Amino acid sequence: MSIAPYPDWIRPPAGGYTAEDLDRLPDLPPHTELLDGSLIFVSPQTKFHVRAKRLLERGLETALPVGWEVWPEMTITLDRRNRPEPDILVVHEESDTGYLQTTFSAEHVLLAVEVVSEESRERDREIKPRKYAAAGIRHFWRVECDEGRPVVYTFELDPASSRYFPTGIYHKQLKVDQPFPVEIDLT
Template sequence: MGALMSVDPDPYPDWLRPPVGGYTADDLDRLPDLPPHTELIDGSLVFVSPQMRFHMRVMRALEYALITAVPPGWEVLREMSVKIDTRNRPEPDLMVVNEEGNTGQRQTYSLAADVLLAVEVVSDESQVRDREVKPRKYAAAGIRYFWRVENVDGRPVVYTYELDPATDRYTPTGIFHDRLKVEHPFPVEVELV
């Protein structure tokens, strides 16, 4: 007689069924086998699609420009989440953070209070999050600067914003097509290719 085969009655991970009230920011560090770059928006897990070449190239150029321009006491982080509150832990493509918020090599997120600049490179699947949801949350959390990068006919266009403390909303400060050149939050210049 053949051996009985064991069949897993539930082949899906437990985290596919969210708890009542949703997940918390701290849950992202405890849930086993989450896909890379999982974000938490309003208590819900958000899974990102694979990056496209445009996205990767723009991130690389901006990351290098920021690293070479960032003043002492600040650090550029790539694809690391920011803890906004207990129900929100989005992952900007790039961010500039205060080094005082560095808690060591095992740190998995930065606190919003330590973030000076958040950068989002918009992709097809993230348009609403990157254009509406995340900027609103970053502004409400007090992140002073925000850059959004769009793919316009295969070329990057960077939209820069600064937080208006009177309204807690971002105000546009520039649109850059061929070259990004800003003085705030610190001088940065990079050719957009």
């Protein structure tokens, strides 16, 4: 029995990968992200993760103003070496480049949502929010698990410092007026 050779992308090039490489590398695992030029592979999602994502996606779809779209699991090109994949995005409809589109430009993203998983805790709490803020994404929501129920932490960008500041913590009901009026029963 012969063992298949490792794919070429297992060894990164000098300087790391670029955002464009994610579309060219053959046989990458689904939902591969790029952070600081390194490929990030995700673990299987838990039931909590899938349920929280669906709940927020449906709630956002219901509240969405004209001209905006909700997209689950699409990447954002932040810069040449960073192309993360938030769990949910709200993007301007003008960002649509056709049915073969694989990423959105940060300038078109209004809201990025990350549902925190055990394996992605540091990335979702620290690394990605810092990168989203630096790229100018105005709103960020982080979703944590509290005994099987979602808790939503909302943040808004301070353009003077390019940092997020907390705007609320929601346990039973998410009710906000920014980035647009949204009301979601979290129970």
